[in-house]
Amino acid sequence: MLKQFSLVFCVLFACYVGVNSRELKHITKELEVNAPACEAxxxxxxxxxxxxxxxxxxNVQNTQVLEGDGGVGTVVKTTFVPGNSxxxxxxxxxxxxxxxxxAKGLEGDCLAFGCSVLIVEFDIIEKSQNSCIIKSIVSYAIKKEFEAKDPKPTVQIEAITQASKEYLERNN
Structure with a gap:
């Protein structure tokens, strides 16, 4: 059911931003966490x-909430070192x-060097009362003129989910 929701979401969002859903590429990772899904x-x-x-x-220097309070519509900017990208x-x-x-990428990452769309999604899937799976999906589309270079997102999904796993398991 959740897998279907994710696919439907990506297709609808791609249509919304003017990208054919067949043009979207996906990077999917799953990480099991020994903590309740509600805590994750x-x-x-x-x-x-x-x-x-x-x-x-x-490599993260800081994050700034440019708009919003953490809900839908919140805009967040993350600055990295070295180079302050x-x-x-x-x-x-x-x-x-x-x-x-x-979240929809607005600027930076692969949007700066050839992608037209970048969507990062996290699904928290309950496995048992005390464990869950953090599923991350990075969906992106490449602009036609950059297809030969095959740019890929550099969003550090694995590092983010690993850091959250360690935090959740330590505090569980």
């Missing part, structure tokens, strides 16, 4: 994950029932 969702659903990223990822995203979906959060 609490970390992911608001600004908790953003605050954790600053403390746990050495940045990535800005807007939260587009926060579904407490399905435990799904998605």
């Amino acid at each position: 969702w609490e970390l992911y659903r608001n600004l908790g994950l953003i605050n954790l990223i600053v403390r746990k990822l050495p 940045s990535y800005t995203e807007e939260f587009t979906v926060i579904d407490d029932q399905k435990r799904v959060k998605a």
Whole structure:
């Protein structure tokens, strides 16, 4: 059911931003966490994950909430070191029932070197009462003129989910 929701979301969002869903490429990762899904969702659903990223990822200099309070429509800018490159995203979906959060990239990352669309989605899937799976999906489309270079997103999904796993298991 959740897999279907994710696919439907990506297709609808791609249509919304003017990209044929067949043009979207996906990078999907799953990580099992020994913590309840409700605790993982609490970390992911608001600004908790953003605050954790600053403390746990050495290449993140800072994050700024440019707009919003952590809900849908919130715009967050993350600045990296070295070089002070940045990535800005807007939260587009926060579904407490399905435990799904998605953000659309606005600037930076692969949008700066050949992608036309970048969508980052996190699904928190309950496995048992005390464990869950954090599923991350990065969906992107490449502009025609950059297809030969095959740009890929550099969003550090694996590092983010690993840092959240360590945090959740340590505090469980």
